[in-house]
Structure formats: C-alpha cells, structure tokens
Amino acid sequence: MLTIDAAHAFVLEISQVKNAAGLADLLQEVCACIGCSWFALSHHIDFLAASGKGVRVHNYPEDWALWFDERRLGLSDPVHRESQRSMAGFLWHERIHRETARPGDELILTEARRHDIGDGLTIPAHLAGEPFGSVSFAWKPGRAASPAALLFARMIGGPAFEAAQLIANPGLARVGPRLTDRQRECLIWTAKGNPIWRVARKLDISSDTVREHLRNARLRYGVHGGIPLTVRALRGGDINFSDIAQF
Amino acid sequence: MLTIDAAHAFVLEISQVKNAAGLADLLQEVCACIGCSWFALSHHIDFLAASGKGVRVHNYPEDWALWFDERRLGLSDPVHRESQRSMAGFLWHERIHRETARPGDELILTEARRHDIGDGLTIPAHLAGEPFGSVSFAWKPGRAASPAALLFARMIGGPAFEAAQLIANPGLARVGPRLTDRQRECLIWTAKGNPIWRVARKLDISSDTVREHLRNARLRYGVHGGIPLTVRALRGGDINFSDIAQF
DNA sequence: CGCGCCATAGCATGATAGGGGGGTGTCGGC
DNA sequence: GCCGACACCCCCCTATCATGCTATGGCGCG
Numbered sequence: 001m002l003t004i005d006a007a008h009a010f011v012l013e014i015s016q017v018k019n020a021a022g023l024a025d026l027l028q029e030v031c032a033c034i035g036c037s038w039f040a041l042s043h044h045i046d047f048l049a050a051s052g053k054g055v056r057v058h059n060y061p062e063d064w065a066l067w068f069d070e071r072r073l074g075l076s077d078p079v080h081r082e083s084q085r086s087m088a089g090f091l092w093h094e095r096i097h098r099e100t101a102r103p104g105d106e107l108i109l110t111e112a113r114r115h116d117i118g119d120g121l122t123i124p125a126h127l128a129g130e131p132f133g134s135v136s137f138a139w140k141p142g143r144a145a146s147p148a149a150l151l152f153a154r155m156i157g158g159p160a161f162e163a164a165q166l167i168a169n170p171g172l173a174r175v176g177p178r179l180t181d182r183q184r185e186c187l188i189w190t191a192k193g194n195p196i197w198r199v200a201r202k203l204d205i206s207s208d209t210v211r212e213h214l215r216n217a218r219l220r221y222g223v224h225g226g227i228p229l230t231v232r233a234l235r236g237g238d239i240n241f242s243d244i245a246q247f
Numbered sequence: 248m249l250t251i252d253a254a255h256a257f258v259l260e261i262s263q264v265k266n267a268a269g270l271a272d273l274l275q276e277v278c279a280c281i282g283c284s285w286f287a288l289s290h291h292i293d294f295l296a297a298s299g300k301g302v303r304v305h306n307y308p309e310d311w312a313l314w315f316d317e318r319r320l321g322l323s324d325p326v327h328r329e330s331q332r333s334m335a336g337f338l339w340h341e342r343i344h345r346e347t348a349r350p351g352d353e354l355i356l357t358e359a360r361r362h363d364i365g366d367g368l369t370i371p372a373h374l375a376g377e378p379f380g381s382v383s384f385a386w387k388p389g390r391a392a393s394p395a396a397l398l399f400a401r402m403i404g405g406p407a408f409e410a411a412q413l414i415a416n417p418g419l420a421r422v423g424p425r426l427t428d429r430q431r432e433c434l435i436w437t438a439k440g441n442p443i444w445r446v447a448r449k450l451d452i453s454s455d456t457v458r459e460h461l462r463n464a465r466l467r468y469g470v471h472g473g474i475p476l477t478v479r480a481l482r483g484g485d486i487n488f489s490d491i492a493q494f
Numbered sequence: 495c496g497c498g499c500c501a502t503a504g505c506a507t508g509a510t511a512g513g514g515g516g517g518t519g520t521c522g523g524c
Numbered sequence: 525g526c527c528g529a530c531a532c533c534c535c536c537c538t539a540t541c542a543t544g545c546t547a548t549g550g551c552g553c554g
Contacts, residue, residue: 158335
C-alpha cells in the first residue's frame with residue numbers, strides 16, 4: 001500500500017537500522033510495497049578499483065553485478081549519468097533516451113534485460129564533497145515504473161542513503177578541504193578563461209601571488225593541473241557554474 | 248489532506264508552470280495543504296551582490312527578506328548551512344542546535360521569530376556545478392513542523408526547484424554544439440589530470456592527434472584554454488563528473 | 495607570546511599547452 | 525563525383541603553466 005504513513009514507518013525503521021543486512025531487508029520490503037523486484041543503493045564508483053570504499057546494498061542478480069563491475073560501469077552507466085543531472089529523481093523510461101545515449105549504452109541496457117531488469121526509477125543522492133550516489137528500484141521487463149512509486153521512493157531514498165553512509169562511515173561526517181576566498185577568486189577568473197597575468201590585473205595583485213593561490217588550492221585537493229583543480233572545486237561546491245559563466 | 252495523490256497532483260502542476268508567479272501560487276497551495284504559513288524556494292547566494300542571478304520564490308514578510316539580504320545571510324543562514332550537509336531534508340527543531348551554532352545564529356533565529364517565523368522544514372536542492380539551494384516550509388511560532396509534512400515536502404521539493412531553475416534559465420540545458428566521441432574521450436582523460444602524451448598512450452594514438460581533437464573541441468565551443476573547455480563540456484552535459492572521477 | 499594560517503611577492507627551471515601550418519583516408523549525403 | 529564531417533598523423537614556435545624554493549606582514553587563537 002503506497003501511503004505516506006507506510007513511507008513514514010519505513011523511514012523510522014531505516015533511521016534505526018544497524019547494519020547493511022538490516023538495510024537490505026528494509027529495502028526489500030519497500031520493493032514489495034511498490035511492487036518492484038530490484039533495489040540498488042550505491043555510490044557511483046568503480047568498486048573493483050576502490051575496494052572497501054563506498055556504499056552499496058542491492059538485490060540484483062550476482063552475475064549482473066559482476067558484469068557491471070568488470071566493465072567499471074559504476075562511473076559510466078547511463079542511469080548513473082542521468083542521475084547526476086537530476087535533483088528530484090526520474091523514471092528510467094522518461095529520461096534514458098537515444099539522444100543522450102553513448103556508444104555502449106545499448107549493450108548495457110540489453111544485458112540488463114537479459115538479467116531480468118527492465119524499467120525502473122532512480123533517486124539521486126548528491127552531497128558536496130562526497131562521491132555521487134543513488135537509490136534505484138527496478139521492475140522485470142514488461143512492467144513500467146509508475147509516478148506513484150517515484151513519489152514513494154522520494155520519501156525514502158534520501159534517508160536510506162544517509163543511513164547507508166552512517167553504517168559505512170560510523171561517525172565520519174567528513175567534509176573535503178575548502179578553499180579560501182582568495183583562492184576561489186583566482187580560480188574563478190582562470191576558469192573563465194583568463195591567463196594568470198590577466199587575473200593578476202583584475203585582482204590588482206602580482207601574478208606570482210595568483211600563481212601561489214592556485215598552487216595552494218591544488219595542494220589542498222591533492223590534484224595536479226588546473227583542469228582537475230577546477231573540476232574538483234566544482235564538484236565540491238567551492239565554485240559553481242554561475243560563478244564562471246560570463247554574460 | 249496529506250496524501251501521495253495530492254502530492255502527485257502538485258508535481259504535475261508544478262511541471263507545467265510557466266512563470267515564478269504561478270510557482271508561488273502552487274507553493275502557497277502546498278502551504279495550505281500541510282498547514283504551514285511560509286514557503287521559500289531559494290538559491291543560497293548573496294542576492295544583493297548577484298543581482299539578477301539565482302532563483303528565489305517566497306512568501307516571507309518583506310522586511311524579513313530585506314533584513315536577511317542586507318546581512319548577506321543567503322550564504323551563512325544556519326538553515327541553509329545545515330541543508331548543505333543534508334541529502335534528505337530535515338525538521339529545523341531536530342537539526343538546528345547549539346552545537347553547530349555560529350556566533351550570530353541566535354540573533355538570526357530571534358529576528359525570525361520577531362517576524363512570525365518559528366519552526367520549519369527544509370529540503371535541500373543539490374546539483375553538482377550549481378549553487379546550493381533549498382525549499383523550505385515554515386510555521387508561525389508555537390506550532391512544530393511534523394514528520395508527515397517533511398515526507399510530503401520531499402515529494403514536491405525537488406520537482407519544484409527543477410521547475411524554478413527552468414523558469415530562471417529557459418533553455419540553458421543542452422545548449423550549444425556537442426562533441427564527437429573522440430573529442431570527449433580525449434577531454435575526459437585530460438580532465439582526469441593526464442598530460443597529453445599520456446592520453447595519447449591510453450587511446451593508442453599519437454599525441455598530435457590528441458592535441459588536434461582538443462583543438463577542435465575548443466573551436467566548437469569558441470573557448471580558449473583547457474579549463475574553459477572542460478567547464479563548458481561539463482555544463483553542457485557532453486561530459487559529466489563521474490567520467491572524470493578517479494575512484 | 496609563539497604558532498599556524500593567510501595573503502602577498504619574488505625567482506628559476508623545465509614541462510606542457512596553445513595556435514599556426516601541412517597532410518591522409520573514410521563515410522555519408524547531395 | 526564532390527563536399528563536409530570525422531579520425532588520424534606530422535612539424536614548428538611561443539606563451540603559459542607547474543613546481544621547486546624563499547620570505548614578508550597581518551591576524552586570530554590558545
């Protein structure tokens with residue numbers, strides 16, 4: 001029965017869960033409640049490369065998970081990609097299209113169907129400084145994910161992911177390194193496309209100083225190069241696209 | 248009446264709304280539905296400094312908004328700060344505590360009460376590369392935000408924020424020229440932090456060819472430099488953060 | 495008062511990227 | 525059959541960046 005009360009009960013139980021198995025049991029119950037077969041709560045990372053790190057709880061067929069990991073799809077799976085551009089979550093059949101497809105996507109989707117995974121829905125789990133994540137529920141081929149199920153999942157997805165993170169990192173409310181104001185300013189001007197000497201003139205400081213700020217920013221993130229620095233700062237929320245956009 | 252059907256109706260209407268006034272009307276109806284007095288959908292930015300940019304729709308008292316803006320609280324308001332560390336949203340009385348308080352927070356909260364704003368709840372709106380945002384609903388002093396209202400807001404908050412962004416930036420999504428597969432590959436590897444010669448080895452092509460692909464990509468966007476190229480490609484969706492993520 | 499953090503500034507070296515040429519072959523559409 | 529888009533390859537030269545090191549003054553905090 002899809003009601004707010006039912007969702008409330010799930011959220012309360014989820015907030016008290018102690019380990020991954022308990023969380024899996026609860027998500028299985030959610031599956032039964034919305035009438036789907038599969039659930040997957042996962043960070044979008046390469047689990048083979050980052051063994052031990054990241055959170056993942058799912059009931060997908062084991063060989064699908066293996067196939068998925070071997071191809072490092074945690075980072076490039078079309079559903080994961082789309083979830084990174086979404087705030088509210090989505091039904092797969094409404095947002096996974098040919099237009100945004102990449103070579104290889106078709107293979108992934110047919111392989112999923114071969115493992116009895118058809119339509120589904122996904123709730124993104126974004127938090128600045130953390131890897132991307134999501135909570136998905138999926139049906140066997142032939143049945144479509146419904147808007148009501150999406151709404152239901154929206155009530156539960158966020159708390160479920162927060163619970164999973166607490167289980168994986170007990171007490172580790174970690175926030176990545178933040179940049180100082182001056183470092184952010186310098187980075188924003190270079191990201192707009194200015195060479196360092198022009199940034200220096202805008203900020204009315206020496207270009208060596210700008211260089212120094214950018215260097216320190218790179219050191220904080222432990223990255224090499226201006227492009228990775230910019231990407232990390234965007235990811236972590238230190239700067240954002242509207243800072244960079246020039247109109 | 249707090250039901251999934253009611254939420255569904257709101258979400259459908261929100262997805263069709265054409266302007267900020269229409270969105271405000273709908274959020275006012277949501278207020279009536281959950282029994283609160285105030286709503287506020289807002290980017291967490293300094294609206295005085297960034298005039299014209301950013302999204303904000305609210306029905307707070309006008310002098311409260313002025314007081315808020317004058318003190319540049321968009322960035323440092325305790326509710327906004329807490330929302331930036333939350334994925335699922337929260338009830339103010341459960342998460343706004345003395346422990347995480349900063350000097351000045353007490354003043355903000357009493358000033359809010361002076362303007363008839365008591366307890367409330369907030370749904371964060373995170374999207375990588377975008378400024379932080381949130382959707383809040385608040386009650387007059389003496390009444391407490393309820394878990395059921397939080398669940399209801401979870402169903403509506405994300406779609407409402409997405410709608411607001413569409414209104415503020417019509418057609419910003421998926422604009423401009425797209426890159427070829429090869430250009431995207433080269434860009435992704437350089438964005439990970441690889442120098443061109445290493446990209447060439449990964450793709451098993453000459454480094455001049457990599458240079459060539461990157462040059463053509465820059466030409467398409469009409470940008471100068473690898474950093475602006477990366478930012479444009481990220482914003483346009485040609486590449487995304489998980490393509491670049493290292494783990 | 496010292497300690498750490500920040501912003502500022504300078505200098506030197508080598509690696510890298512950017513922008514300018516030139517070219518080949520394929521594929522698909524007009 | 526030609527043309528445009530695409531992927532591929534090669535050369536050159538200069539501007540820019542990354543990185544190493546050192547050093548100053550201001551500011552807050554314990």
